[in-house]
Amino acid sequence: MRSFASKIDVNSVASAQVGGYTPNPNLTFAELVRGYCLCAKPNEPRDYRLQKWLEWLGDSVAWDITEEQIDGLLEALSNAGMANSTRNRELGDIKAIFNWAIKEKRRSGIPVGFTSPVANIGKLDEPIRRVHLSEQEISDLLALAKLSTYRRMHGLILTALTSGARKGELQRMRWDNTDLDQKIAEVGTDHKTGRYRTLILSDDVVSELKTYKRHRPNALIFCGANPYQPYDERREWRRLRADLGLHDLHFHDLRHIAATRMLKAGASTLATSQVLGHADTRMLARRYGSLETITLKDVVEKAAGGLK
Structure with a gap:
């Protein structure tokens, strides 16, 4: 009986293989x-x-x-x-x-010498979307979210406003990757930067999450009826912003608002970039550079106080 190895044409296999x-x-x-x-x-x-x-x-x-x-x-x-x-x-x-x-x-099984068809296609310029909400408008949004038919809507918005997380990152928060004692949520590798993303949770967010019913450890925190499916907030979000007359407010704008609040609170561009998960400070400097300049001026004025 011929062995299994003897049935294989080594030469044909070698010719089919390229680069191992x-x-x-x-x-x-x-x-x-x-x-x-x-x-x-x-x-x-x-x-x-x-x-x-x-x-x-x-x-x-x-x-x-x-x-x-x-x-x-x-x-x-x-x-x-x-x-x-x-x-x-x-x-x-x-x-x-x-x-x-x-x-x-x-x-x-990519052919040898293949070049990506999108390697030389560049991005188009994106106009910078600048969003501003007053402290009163933010307060009203959070207050109205507490009356949402989705009982975790307030926590979802509060987490976005304080951590600067993207919606996809919020949707990946699970009980087993969120440490309420350490006030962090480890939500995996960011698809844009390739870096591991850790969300920093405020005391108010931690207090809010502690009130939620926990399902199994791998269940999502911001889930719908199915604990393993993220809640689709779009309809409820449209209702909230309509009630407040903020028809052009996108959920992603909460991330920009969070960045603005951090910079106004005195955080550096570097620190804010790290909180938001940017690969470097260039994106933040392009969008919010003027805010940090104002903060730096305040620092200089305070340091120079009394000097003449």
Whole structure:
């Protein structure tokens, strides 16, 4: 009887392997996306953003997709009225998929010499969205949130306003990754910076969370009826802002408001950047640099007090 090893044509296997792995020349874009989502486990659910791309390119061989195709589709999205910031997020998703394929070439079977079709596509300029809420408006928002039909809406908004967390980070807070004694929540790796994200929780947030009913340790804190599914706050958020006459207030604006409050309280750009999870201070300096300048002027004036 022939051994199993003897049945294998060593020469054919060697010829199929390149660089220590076997290429997968027929992998479709849909299969690549599914593999990326299952293996890379991106922090945010991407299904709703990637659906259109799967409809357009899903059946195409991933390695045959060209820069012209991607650029043309992005241009079509812009022409259809998509904001530059949203278009940039779409581009970021596609870049992340192909970057993962290149990094995990043994899994993806990427052909030798393949270059990402989005490697040379740049982001569009994004107008800076500046948001201001008075202390009274913030107080009213929190007060009204206490009357929300979602009983954890107040805690959700309070945590966003004090920690500067993104919505996706709040949705990943679980009882087993949140330490109320240490006042931190470890919510995983940030998909933008690649750094591990730790949210800093204020005393008021900790007090609020302690009043919530705990399910199993791996249950989400800001869950809906299903303790393992994040609560979809969009309808309740629209109702709250409508009641307050703040029709243009986005949930993500709470992150910007948190940054503004930290800087006005005297925090440095570096410290605020670290709290918010930015890779460096450039983004914060671009958006809030004038606020830190005002704070620094106050510091200089106080230090110079009495000197003539």
